[in-house]
Amino acid sequence: xxxxxxxxxxxxxxxxxxxxxxxxxxxxxxxxxxxxAYPELDPDNTSHENIKITPDPxxxxxxxxxxxxxxxxxxxxxxxxxxIYEEGPINFEAFVFGGTPPYxxxxxxxxxxxxGRDREFTIKNLSVNTHEITLKVRDSTGLEVREDISxxxxxxxxxxxxxxxxxxxxxxxxxxxxxxxxxxxxKKPYTLIWKLDGKELDKDITRxxxxxxxxxxxTLEVIDFENISVKDTIEVIVIETCNKNGVCDHGExxxxxxxxxxxxxxxxxxxxxxxxxxxDCHREGDxxxxxxxxxxxxxxxxxxxxxxxxxxxxxxxxxxDKVEDGKCDPDCKSGEDPDCMKVEWLNYLILLISVxxxxxxxxxxxxx
Numbered sequence: 612x613x614x615x616x617x618x619x620x621x622x623x624x625x626x627x628x629x630x631x632x633x634x635x636x637x638x639x640x641x642x643x644x645x646x647x648a649y650p651e652l653d654p655d656n657t658s659h660e661n662i663k664i665t666p667d668p669x670x671x672x673x674x675x676x677x678x679x680x681x682x683x684x685x686x687x688x689x690x691x692x693x694x695i696y697e698e699g700p701i702n703f704e705a706f707v708f709g710g711t712p713p714y715x716x717x718x719x720x721x722x723x724x725x726x727g728r729d730r731e732f733t734i735k736n737l738s739v740n741t742h743e744i745t746l747k748v749r750d751s752t753g754l755e756v757r758e759d760i761s762x763x764x765x766x767x768x769x770x771x772x773x774x775x776x777x778x779x780x781x782x783x784x785x786x787x788x789x790x791x792x793x794x795x796x797x798k799k800p801y802t803l804i805w806k807l808d809g810k811e812l813d814k815d816i817t818r819x820x821x822x823x824x825x826x827x828x829x830t831l832e833v834i835d836f837e838n839i840s841v842k843d844t845i846e847v848i849v850i851e852t853c854n855k856n857g858v859c860d861h862g863e864x865x866x867x868x869x870x871x872x873x874x875x876x877x878x879x880x881x882x883x884x885x886x887x888x889x890x891d892c893h894r895e896g897d898x899x900x901x902x903x904x905x906x907x908x909x910x911x912x913x914x915x916x917x918x919x920x921x922x923x924x925x926x927x928x929x930x931x932d933k934v935e936d937g938k939c940d941p942d943c944k945s946g947e948d949p950d951c952m953k954v955e956w957l958n959y960l961i962l963l964i965s966v967x968x969x970x971x972x973x974x975x976x977x978x979x
Contacts, residue, residue, distance in 0.1 A: 682710030684748040684756045692760075696767040696798060699735035703727055703744075705758075710750035717747040737764045770797030772833040772841045781848045783862030788819040788847065790829075797835035806830040822849045865889075925950070 688704040695701050707714055707730070718727040721743040726734055742762045749755040776791035794801055805812040807819060808828055819829075830844045850860055853868030864879035865872045873885055880892035888900035894912070902918030903909075914930035915922045922928045925938025931947050932940050939951035 680709035682748070682750055682754045682756050683708045684746060684758055686744070686746050686758050686760050689760065689762060692763070694763045694765055695737070697736070697739050697764055698767060699737065700733045701735070701737065701762075702731075702733050704731040705746055705748065707748055710748075710754055711752045713751055715749045717749075719745045719747065721745075737762075739764050739766050768796035770833065770835050770839050770841050771795045772831060772843050774829065774831050774843050774845050777829065777845065777847050779845050779847070781850060781861045782822070783852050783860070784824050784849055785821060785852075786849075786862060788822065790817055790819065790831075792831055792833070794833050797833075797839055797841075798837050800836060802834040804832040804834070806832070822847075824849050824851050 684705055684707045686703075687706050688702050689695070703718055703726075705716060714730070716728055716730050717725060718732075720726050720737070722738055722740045723742070726737070726744075740763075742764065744760050744762050746758040746760075747755060748757075771794075773793045774791070775793050776789045782788060790805055792803055794803070803814070805816065806829070809830075812819075825848075827847050827849060828844060829847060830842060832840060832842045834840045853863055853871060854860070855868075855870045857871060859868070859872035859877050863872050864877035865881035865883075866879050869881070872879070873881060873883065873887065876890040878891055880896045881889050882892060882897050884898045886899060889897045892900050894900050898917050902913055902920055904918075904920050906921055908914070908918070908922035908926060908928050910928060913921050914928040915924050915926065915932040915934075916930050922930075924932045924934045924936050925940050927941045929942055931943035933943065933948050934940075935949045937950055940948045943951055945951070
């Protein structure tokens, strides 16, 4: 029974193989008669002159197994729309498939002409411009394909570096010192190295805290992609708060160091009358700032007290000067200005003399 089953299976397999082979033969026959590259026969003429060979209109190669391989080419380097610095180097590489080897390559720039004749090569010193690069590939049968790419060659800018912060200036002990670099040119990416007094700082540090009093050297070193290194170095001075050196240093003001900063620009309005207008005060904030010395007594702001340069004594300025200068201040009340008291006695005396003259004249008139 097992023998019969095995024989049956073998018969089925053989039948399937015969069907598959017959189908393949028919398909090949159909391909033979329908393919334009094979002879066309005139049924009315069986002589050899009747055989006509029609060339294949497609630039293709038919392999040993009947697989059609069309000649194709592409640029795999440089890729995309690259920007390259002058003096390169720039790597060019092509990918080719199909056709009939060997292949001939030609790379052409619309600016510099032919730049290469190999599948893969490196070039330097392309002119600074926008290049349209064309790859031409030709196989041994003369078939040719092309591929284009745009390439921008830009002028190489020297790597420069500077420290934007801190500046060469004075800081108080305890101040935060921000580290801000300025990098230009070269080739990215950059590597930044900060050093304080020759010691390299952690790469994540963006500011320095609590520097001790003294002179400190801060260095910034930048290394670009081409391993070109440039440095910038500055010195900062850190002082103790209120060192009483007679100079209102950065960070000192009248509030934390009145010995050095009275009337100085220190971001603090001291508001004291010391004969110096504090530049940090508004006009009304410091009495020394009210008087602007323009020879005009501004009513409501200037008076003889706060601006004797513009408001002379005895003038109407809303302030009783009480100065004995021979001028009765109109802003004074009775008895406040000694000059006004003199004027009052003089007025009384004049009035008395006037009354005496009138009385004497009256009696003289009666006698007559």
